[in-house]
Structures are given as C-alpha cells and as structure tokens.
Amino acid sequence: MNAPVERLDAAGRASVGESPVWRAAEQALYWVDIPAQKIVRLQVDSGRRAEWLLPEKVACIAFDRRGTVLAGCETGLFAVTLPEAAQACGSEPVAASVRKLAAPEFGAEGMRFNDGRCDRQGRFWSGTMVMDMTAANPAGALYRFDANGVLSAPVVDSLITQNGLGWSPDGKTMYLSDSHPLHRLIWAFDYDIESGEPRNRRVFADLHHHAGRPDGAAVDADGCYWICANDAGLLLRFTPQGRLDRQVPVPPTKPAMCAFGGSKLDTLFVTSIHPGASASEHDGHVFAVRPGVTGLPEPEFAGEL
Structure with a gap:
C-alpha cells in the first residue's frame, strides 16, 4: 500500500532520530537525536525548528501536564526543562536544565535507556x-x-535491544519488541490497567517472517499496531490478532519510530537513522505519512516532575 509521504525537516538531519511525540497544545512535533544529545522541536505549520542540548545521550521522551519532559538517557531518567529562549536561537541548540529522577542497576557496562x-x-x-x-x-x-x-x-528482562512499546486503545494490551537481529520479535501482554502489571507474554509477530527488524511503534484508533521495519524502509501494520494487513513504503531505509499527530491525529510522523557511508539523501530525516487512519493522543506522564 502506498500512502502520501512528505519530508518535514529539510534543514536538519539526525544521526539516530527517535521518540517522536506530538504536542497538540503547541501543534508541534518533538523528537530526539540520541548521539547528538538533543531534543528537537518542529512547529509543523511554520517550519520553525528549535533544539536543546542535554549533558548525555537522550533516547526517549514524554511530557507531564506542565510541559516538563521526562527523558530516558544514559545514566537514568531525568526531568528536563526546555528554556523558551531556544525559540529564537535558530539552529544553535540551547542547554536544557536537567534533574535526575531515578536510575536502575544496569546489568552491564555501556548501557543506556532506549525506547519509552x-x-x-x-x-x-x-x-x-x-x-x-x-x-x-x-x-x-x-x-x-x-x-x-x-x-x-525489572518487569521484563533478557532483552538485547528493547523497542516497540505501545498499548491498545483500552490500555489492556501492552506491546513490546526486541529489534536485535537475533530476536526480531514483537510480544503482546495482558495489561492490568489498575496495577500496571503485564502478564501472559506471548509472541504477537515474528519478523523473521517479514521484512526488516521491529523498531519503534504506534497504535491507531482501530487498535492496529504500526511498527517501523528498520533496514527495510517500511511501516508494517498488524491487526490486534497479529495479522499483517498493510505495508507502507517510506523513503528512509532505517525508519526508527512512529507516532500519530497533526490537528486530526491522521498523520503518522516517522523518525529515521543515518547509517553512515551507505546513507541515502532521506536517511536521518523526519517524514509525515498520511496512512488513511487516525491515531490516539499521546498520554502524558501522570505525576509532576
């Protein structure tokens, strides 16, 4: 299936673009560039871009109700304040204010948070x-x-490259993937919305039978699960029963994560990875896909940071 696709950020290119989040109150898209240690914002209608620099690699973000960022980084989880002065600074990133909230006992050297x-x-x-x-x-x-x-x-352990988090519209099914080439699996869990405990882990989709590796994901209003097929230049949509029912080509070879947004939640924003010498002109950019379905608002963090 083909869908209209537009490249959004002609002025910027990420090394590892991840964690797109649509902020309806600002009509703006946020995402991160992991090795560059940056959070980026694009006001989609005007094309105005802002960047904030963090003191370490940042892999995933969410917002609380006051607009403070909750970020998964190298050494833990941080509350991040983004100075509004960055709006007037063009392409120069402005230092963000960070405060460490928590950190796990990492199971090995050289680890960081990933998808969140x-x-x-x-x-x-x-x-x-x-x-x-x-x-x-x-x-x-x-x-x-x-x-x-x-x-x-740890709620789930023995993961090589954790990815693919998502929840069904009623919140009662949780999705998780491991995108490492040795795994390439997506799991579903029964999710207790009161306790926040996932149970009954089972294989939802095995991407050894499909193209690419399962990277970041989003769930649409019909309860279907969209996964970025890294290395394959595709978005794959699985029904709640785990059946592949759509494949949407995208320009970058390594789409990394997707999120619904736009004024009608009918745009699927896709970040991507720049693979180095083998990169095409599209790799590392952000794209807007109109897949013909709508998504759900991105939940905010329920606490105050």
Whole structure:
C-alpha cells in the first residue's frame, strides 16, 4: 500500500532520530537525536525548528501536564526543562536544565535507556540496552516509573535491544519488541490497567517472517499496531490478532519510530537513522505519512516532575 509521504525537516538531519511525540497544545512535533544529545522541536505549520542540548545521550521522551519532559538517557531518567529562549536561537541548540529522577542497576557496562513512552494511565515505561549492539548482550530490561516517582525492578528482562512499546486503545494490551537481529520479535501482554502489571507474554509477530527488524511503534484508533521495519524502509501494520494487513513504503531505509499527530491525529510522523557511508539523501530525516487512519493522543506522564 502506498500512502502520501512528505519530508518535514529539510534543514536538519539526525544521526539516530527517535521518540517522536506530538504536542497538540503547541501543534508541534518533538523528537530526539540520541548521539547528538538533543531534543528537537518542529512547529509543523511554520517550519520553525528549535533544539536543546542535554549533558548525555537522550533516547526517549514524554511530557507531564506542565510541559516538563521526562527523558530516558544514559545514566537514568531525568526531568528536563526546555528554556523558551531556544525559540529564537535558530539552529544553535540551547542547554536544557536537567534533574535526575531515578536510575536502575544496569546489568552491564555501556548501557543506556532506549525506547519509552507512557501507558494510557500515565505511567512511564522504558527499557535499557547495551549500546554496542554487536555484543548481542541480553542485559537489557524493561522498567516502569509511576506517578509517585518510583522506578520498578525489572518487569521484563533478557532483552538485547528493547523497542516497540505501545498499548491498545483500552490500555489492556501492552506491546513490546526486541529489534536485535537475533530476536526480531514483537510480544503482546495482558495489561492490568489498575496495577500496571503485564502478564501472559506471548509472541504477537515474528519478523523473521517479514521484512526488516521491529523498531519503534504506534497504535491507531482501530487498535492496529504500526511498527517501523528498520533496514527495510517500511511501516508494517498488524491487526490486534497479529495479522499483517498493510505495508507502507517510506523513503528512509532505517525508519526508527512512529507516532500519530497533526490537528486530526491522521498523520503518522516517522523518525529515521543515518547509517553512515551507505546513507541515502532521506536517511536521518523526519517524514509525515498520511496512512488513511487516525491515531490516539499521546498520554502524558501522570505525576509532576
């Protein structure tokens, strides 16, 4: 299936573009560039761009109700304040103000947080990974950070490259993937919306039977699960029963994560990775896809940072 696709950020290119988040109050898209240690904002209608610099790699973000950022970084979870002065600074990033909230006991050297977002009740979830993917070290784990500021013990462990977090529209199914080439699996869990506990883990989709590796994901209003097929230049949509029903080509070879947004939540924003010498002109940019379906508002963190 083909869908209209537009490249948004002609003035900027990420090394590893991740964690797109649509802020309806600003009609703006935020995302991160992990190795550049930056949070980026694009006001889509005007094309105005702002960047903030963090003191370490930042992999995933969510917002609380006051607009403070909750960020998963190298050494832990941080509350991040983005100075508004950055609006007038063009392409020069402005230093963000950060405060450490919590940190797990990492299972190995050289780890960081990776994919993360809030569940429908506003709990923040994120997983860890060993940054050297060639090591194929299953030291990664998935954690929950609740509205009281408590970081859980590992909820899911033995992950190499945690990815693909998402929740069904009613919040009662949680999705998680491991995008490492040795795994390439997406799991579904029954999710207790009261306790925030996932149970009954089972394989939802095995991408050894499809193109690409399962990277970041989004869930649409019909409950279908959209996954970025990294290395394949595709978005794949699976029904709640785990059946692949759509494949949407996108220009970058390595789409990294997707999120619904726009004034009608009918745009799927896609970040991507620049693979170095083999990169095309599209890799590392952000794209807007009109897939013909609508998404759900991105939940905010339920606590105050």
